[in-house]
Amino acid sequence: MFGCRNTPAGPVGIETDGTHITALHLKCASPVTDCADPLIARAFRELNEYFAGIRTGFDLPLAPAGTPFQLRVWEALQRIPYGKTASYGEIAAAIGRPNASRAVGMANHRNPIPILIPCHRVIGADGSLTGYGSGLELKRKLLDLEDGIHALL
Numbered sequence: 001m002f003g004c005r006n007t008p009a010g011p012v013g014i015e016t017d018g019t020h021i022t023a024l025h026l027k028c029a030s031p032v033t034d035c036a037d038p039l040i041a042r043a044f045r046e047l048n049e050y051f052a053g054i055r056t057g058f059d060l061p062l063a064p065a066g067t068p069f070q071l072r073v074w075e076a077l078q079r080i081p082y083g084k085t086a087s088y089g090e091i092a093a094a095i096g097r098p099n100a101s102r103a104v105g106m107a108n109h110r111n112p113i114p115i116l117i118p119c120h121r122v123i124g125a126d127g128s129l130t131g132y133g134s135g136l137e138l139k140r141k142l143l144d145l146e147d148g149i150h151a152l153l
Contacts, residue, residue, distance in 0.1 A: 003040035004028035008051040008152035009115075009138060014043050020063030023112045026134040047115065053151035056082035064112045069097075073107035080121040083146040087125045101125075109133060115142070 004013040004025075013028030014021060016039050024043075042060065049055035064074055072095045079094070080086050086094075088101040088108070097103070104122075109131065111119040120142045124130045132139035145152055 001035050001037040001040060003035045003037060003044070005044055007044070007047060009141075012044075012047065014040050016040060017063060020061045021113060021116065022063050022065065024114055024116055026114055026138070043116075050115070051145070051152040053145060053148070058116050060116060062113055062116060064117065066107070066110065066112070069103065070107040070110060073104050074111060074117045077108070077111070077117050077119055077122065080118055083148070085121050085123045085143070088122060089125055091122060105131070121146075
């Protein structure tokens with residue numbers, strides 16, 4: 001199932017396999033596309049609460065498809081607390097691969113469920129913002145939201 005709606009982050013598309021969210025697209029072509037899937041409706045409700053600054057975590061069943069390494073990275077990303085950041089090296093160390101920070105970066109880049117799996121919370125070792133598939137401007141807005149600077153709504 002697939003649904004796409006306008007959000008404060010732009011048009012967002014959500015895919016499910018019927019029981020789990022399998023992908024979140026931060027750009028979708030047709031923001032009027034919608035379906036009656038209750039999981040998609042719930043995901044958009046939680047996203048809107050997040051964008052409004054009233055939700056700090058998600059309670060959604062996720063099933064990203066990836067390699068065992070990618071899955072370990074994405075699990076580690078979900079342990080970064082709301083409002084906090086971690087470096088690629090810190091994630092690499094957390095999964096027991098301290099020399100794999102570049103591979104962590106590639107896994108981050110391939111994250112099929114951004115925001116819900118918070119790859120925006122990963123920054124450079126020097127504290128700088130580094131690549132984000134939907135642009136550094138959105139990454140900065142998400143981090144500012146979580147820092148209490150402003151809600152996106």
